[in-house]
Amino acid sequence: xxxxxxxxxxxxxxxxxxxxxxxxxxxxxxxxxxxxxxxxxxxxxxxxxxxxxxxxxxxxxxxxxxxxxxxxxxxxxxxxxxxxxxxxxxxxxxxxxxxxxxxxxxxxxxxxxxxxxxxxxxxxxxxxxxxxxxxxxxxxxxxxxxxxxxxxxxxxxxxxxxxxxxxxxxxxxxxxxxxxxxxxxxxxxxxxxxxxxxxxxxxxxxxxxxxxxxxxxxxxxxxxxxxxxxxxxxxxxxxxxxxxxxxxxxxxxxxxxxxxxxxxxxxxxxxxxxxxxxxxxxxxxxxxxxxxxxxxxxxxxxxxxxxxxxxxxxxxxxxxxxxxxxxxxxxxxxxxxxxxxxxxxxxxxxxxxxxxxx
Numbered sequence: 001x002x003x004x005x006x007x008x009x010x011x012x013x014x015x016x017x018x019x020x021x022x023x024x025x026x027x028x029x030x031x032x033x034x035x036x037x038x039x040x041x042x043x044x045x046x047x048x049x050x051x052x053x054x055x056x057x058x059x060x061x062x063x064x065x066x067x068x069x070x071x072x073x074x075x076x077x078x079x080x081x082x083x084x085x086x087x088x089x090x091x092x093x094x095x096x097x098x099x100x101x102x103x104x105x106x107x108x109x110x111x112x113x114x115x116x117x118x119x120x121x122x123x124x125x126x127x128x129x130x131x132x133x134x135x136x137x138x139x140x141x142x143x144x145x146x147x148x149x150x151x152x153x154x155x156x157x158x159x160x161x162x163x164x165x166x167x168x169x170x171x172x173x174x175x176x177x178x179x180x181x182x183x184x185x186x187x188x189x190x191x192x193x194x195x196x197x198x199x200x201x202x203x204x205x206x207x208x209x210x211x212x213x214x215x216x217x218x219x220x221x222x223x224x225x226x227x228x229x230x231x232x233x234x235x236x237x238x239x240x241x242x243x244x245x246x247x248x249x250x251x252x253x254x255x256x257x258x259x260x261x262x263x264x265x266x267x268x269x270x271x272x273x274x275x276x277x278x279x280x281x282x283x284x285x286x287x288x289x290x291x292x293x294x295x296x297x298x299x300x301x302x303x304x305x306x307x308x309x310x311x312x313x314x315x316x317x318x319x320x321x322x323x324x325x326x327x328x329x330x331x332x333x334x335x336x337x338x339x340x341x342x343x344x345x346x347x348x349x350x351x352x353x354x355x356x357x358x
Contacts, residue, residue: 005121160243
């Protein structure tokens with residue numbers, strides 16, 4: 001199978017040959033930082049354009065089609081507009097926390113990129129507690145949202161932040177239990193081990209009913225955790241103007257806007273890794289010929305195709321279902337998803353103990 005591991009090994013060899021140990025680490029960190037920033041910028045442009053096109057398709061209209069071929073430069077024009085806009089700080093705001101909040105949200109998103117395997121041999125840090133790292137770090141994003149809402153000195157912003165905090169904390173339980181289903185079946189918290197366990201089939205197909213239930217619950221919880229419709233009560237325009245980032249403008253608003261789409265990519269990348277094999281090609285049991293053909297497709301292509309399919313699914317949710325009320329949102333989690341997740345984890349444990357999966 002085509003792998004990017006040769007490129008990373010070549011860079012590592014060249015750095016070791018020309019620099020001392022400390023400088024090798026510093027340069028490698030700088031390269032990773034530049035790649036992460038570049039990935040963020042490209043994903044922001046692509047996902048906003050994709051969102052508009054998907055929305056237009058769902059509503060039987062064209063979407064952006066004037067600025068560049070098929071409107072592909074429309075998001076670039078919007079980015080330029082945000083860069084040129086003045087970033088205002090309200091008079092009664094806590095200036096330190098108000099200006100710090102967007103960066104907290106972006107830093108959390110950057111940290112979450114570390115354990116994700118974008119291709120075979122192309123991973124920043126395959127830590128042995130990768131799944132625990134992801135669940136722990138992702139929970140920190142709510143701190144930036146609460147900071148933004150409180151520091152804005154605006155009742156709509158504070159209410160939106162409180163809604164977001166309650167929503168994220170609640171749905172993290174179901175998302176975590178869904179992830180634990182895969183951990184139980186794999187027997188490891190390491191992302192590399194979870195991917196390798198799917199060499200003879202993705203967990204969604206070989207894990208029976210528990211994995212299917214876990215996947216459905218994970219996608220619902222991930223949609224809620226990223227404040228996406230129909231769970232976008234933290235930014236409900238008809239009630240709260242723009243929610244926790246009402247008072248933000250210019251690049252500070254752009255950072256919140258970008259973080260939302262980066263978080264969508266990250267949760268879908270995690271979903272693709274846990275349930276759909278990550279960069280692993282589609283292999284079916286002992287079908288050697290079929291499996292060999294699938295290996296010709298580069299691993300990075302497999303990863304991004306799976307991730308973008310899940311992103312499309314989340315966008316489909318947004319333009320299909322109406323927004324829930326706050327009581328409905330919390331009832332869905334505490335009365336339905338959480339009990340189902342707990343029972344499903346028990347069922348997955350039984351499947352793992354008796355090795356009833358394929």
